[in-house]
Amino acid sequence: MNWRKTTQPLMPATTAEKQPPAAGTYDMYPFARLGAGKVHNGYASLAKWMTGRNVILIDGYIGNDWEYIAGSLQRELEAAGVAVTVVCTSTLMKPAGDIEALVAPFLGEKGTVWGRKASITLADLFDTEKLRNIQPAAEGITLVIGVGAALTGLDAPVVYIDLPKNELQYRMRARTANNLGKQAWDDNQETYKRFYFVDWVLLNAHKQQILSRIDVIADGQWKDQLAWATHAAISEGLQYLSQNAFRVRPWFEAGAWGGDWMKEKIPGLNKEEVNYAWSFEMIVPENGLVFESDGHLLEIAFDWLMMKHAKDVLGQDEQRFGIDFPIRFDFLDTFDGGNLSIQCHPRVQYIREQFGETITQDETYYMLDCKPGAKVYLGFQENIDPAAFRQALEDSVATNTAIDIEQYVRVFNAHKHDFFLIPNGTVHSSGKDNLVLEISATPYIFTFKMYDWVRLDLNGKPRPINIDHAFNNLDFSRKGAKVEEELISKQQVIDKGEGWQLVHAPTHAEHFYDVHRMEFAKNITVDTNGKCHVLMLVEGESVVVETANGFRQRYSYAETFAVPAAAGSYKIINEGGGTAKVVKAFVK
Template identity: 25%
Template sequence: MSFMFKPLAYDDMSAVNKIDLPREVKESLVVGNDKVGISIAKHCIENMKNNGYSLAIDGYVSAEFDVVLKGIREYCKKRNIKLTTINIKDYYKSESEIDELTKKSLPLNYDDDPVLLFGKLFEGSMDDLMDQDKLNSLCGVLKKKNEGITAVYGLGSAIKNIRNLCDAVAYIDVTPKVAAIRAREKRFANIGDKNPREFNLLMRRNYFVDFEIVFKLREELLNEYGIDFYILGNDDNNYMLMDGSSLETVLETLVHYPFRAKPVYLEGIWGGEYIRKIRNIPQDISSNIAWIFEFIPMETSIVVDIDGNYVDIPFYTFVQKKGLSMMGQKCFDEFDGYFPIRFNYDDTWHSDGNMSIQVHPDEDFVMDNYNELGRQDEAYYVIATGHGAKTYAGFKGDGKELVELAKKSERDHQDIDYQKYVNSVESVPGKQIMIPAGTIHASGRNQFILELGSLTLGSYTYKIYDYNRKDKEGQFRPIHTKNAEKVLHFERDSEWVRQNIVIEPILISESQDYKEYIVGRTDLMYYQTNRIELNTHGKYEGNNSGQFTVITLVDGEEIEVYSKSNPEFRFTQKYLEIVTIPATIDDYIIEAKGYQPVVIHKTFLRDNYTHYKNEKYKNR
């Protein structure tokens, strides 16, 4: 699933994981569109029984099946082998039937949701979108084992009824960023639709229905060892293929290393300039990079260097296959197999304005209204600032009066003196602001923030006031005062903020090499943040205690992070890179490199944490 609407078409290929793979894995990688199809066709022909072979070709949303079919078709023609192709679209329910089936997931509530962003996760599966009579007839065809190759292709081709009758399953995976770009380019329609919807409606349907059911099917295939041919279909001109056992080896090897995801960049009205300068991103990419999805597991991918080829795998394919090893048993069980923390940067450095004044809902509201897994907490860690930088959190005036003024402003577009009502704290590098769900907040202009969030699913941001700004199309940006009013904690004022969520650093450990401080901790949130100040050439030793740790280099040039027990499992980490130390590494070492001291932001799950505060949602 992905809630990413407007990613920039820019590939940051600095995030490459170099791991030690056996020779047979390197040799098994097939690169090139025609070569991928030919390789699959050769396998089918060589393994025919009674002159017949059936193949299911499934994939993630936006997968383009014709690329693979072209190579299969050409090879079969040269070998005079009969090829029968069956498009699974012909076996879906009708467009109107699917609309009726999914309408509860896509309510038309313009009062609370003026531009139709929100919905409810669909609880069904790919099977529910199939016409059962047509499906039975297809299964009858597959049982006959016709002469030559029979290829069933399209989203849902590998559901259980079909794959049990096929000799092999191929799966075309696509990263969330590529899927979002293809959606923007209207290169595909929602499942069962004849034509693409308007972009925002297409992506809303994707998030709450299509991504959800395809995501479930991919997990089923990965964990039943049901993928014989794993295809990466990100690059239109350079598909890649590995067999299922090679994919298993790659992911099993990777989960023993500290690793970095590949970031995604998004533009926004308040976007700044810090990340562009640090990473030398070309000016023509965008004039305002607002969000950097550095490690939002549902939105990013992970690149592995396989013999000089950059193999770009959706990060959640990795989680679905190796989540237990990556996160540890307790975390895996508590969060239903989802990676529980997300990390991104908010860049307002040298920009024209603040982020919107906003609030996020708690678990009761999210689960009841969106059928999601839990609450939406956040945390801001200040990395760099310019003149006058502030972070807003909590009320300092009458919050209910602010909401009424915001409702009026939504109608007449008159400006509000928001600073009269919203508490602010001076932004200085190293300050951590924890933001439990229900807390009014905003990142102010002229700063660069590391933002953490709970879970990795949808983004439920209720804008209370957005300074009457317009988007690129000249429309006022949507405001959500009705939902905001339902979830705001009006009692969270300046004093509450000072005592609970903006704490002074607490020194907990020191040596001749380092000092470690708690900088973010509250009983309202299940993760904690520490700051490690490491001297030049100093070493810090940590322990995962059966779970994972995420570290960000927030100051300094370079560090090396590696397993103490198995030093070959290591990663060289640069400024602003975010690296996960998986649960497979119990004891780890962070070593300062270069010519200067470094500062490391460390995030981990608190002792005795719980995800579901409300017992009624346990084991739902």
């Protein structure tokens, strides 16, 4: 049975399997070095670490193959002459029907895309008596293994096995990973919805709760091997990143409107994939950080960094956002593809009341690349009649016929480095032949589609249309001349010196983040001013970032990276000829 369903390769387990990228070449697998002797590989080495202990709690993220992991460790331990007793946490959970009833209030209606962030805890899914009554074997090692192992009352070392979110979803599609405590299989949309609104919420809170008890952190993305490091070694690496700079591991998805820009520009992407619609450049609820030691790679979820160093990363904004990283960067690729749906995003009060989010999906489109004639749809025509617009949309759904969307929605030519502003409630879409750098608040699944060009998704089905949600949020005052005035950024030089200038690309008043573009021939020095900066080289071959702490790292064209507030100041050095241009987003 295939245990993952995707065209994308597994991340290499070692640097020997990956070629170091040349300057100017996008790196799909960026990593930070931990130093020698920090990352260990294989079940045998972890079994050796376990030897001599009476009980080990092996907790971790959903999607791990706990039976396979337990069997692998048991074989290694028994080969070393150690008797092993295995207790699987799946046997300690409440009945599946009870769990279904517990999570149902957070899942919305079946067939809909959204639920509401869960307010229960992981412990609520378990049978308290069963957790309390585990009796370790008198001899050898007892392994309590699976999600929630640390919920037992046992005083024992904790091994935490993480799993990247993209790999979890590939396993979900292969039906080798299901929701917590769920025995029946649902369709992928329902399974993902429960991951997002229930399972991930519970597991992230659980991880934070047991953080100080964890002794070993492991990466479960490879089937036949396990990379692991001590919590102390990982903590050292996270501390270093929180003072300097970091890049998360990106991942990529096809879609109904996807294009070919990323396929052509990013080495390592599977060229046989039908298209690439999205890249998760830095959508941190789904990205990880990769560490290296002695050629071994190990990935952990980004939230480890925030749980330990939110203040260092966000500086003065930590009080506002806590451990939630507020800004995301991603690509929308429509080169030789199609138009995105005509859509909008929820207003702040709506997303809080309906979905339990604290901030909403305020977006911008920074045009990284465009073909001649590329368009962006933004705002309404001056003569918009909301009732007539709604009727046209509903008729289109009912009869499966196209409409002339430009009767209702304005359309603009798009050029490289244009900057379009999409505060919540704004009707918008990217047309074909754009590579959009979407700079946004972190929420990323709350898109209310109104019109999808009468097309089918990659599975041959219509994508959900959300006219009711959209009309509860649309701002019909964003129309006519007001669109140019408020929604197309008026970029201007606000500072300059010899060989450099700083361009302000103002965002809308409702955006909590702002954007600068630094343009320089040789180098530029930047102060964080107590803010985290999220950056991308949007023109040029490659740059080197140096911090005051001695950190030095190359970043190539179209790569996203961040400099935490605690770095204080940093220098960006242009490695190529001509002018380098680096976009910088930060909380206002």
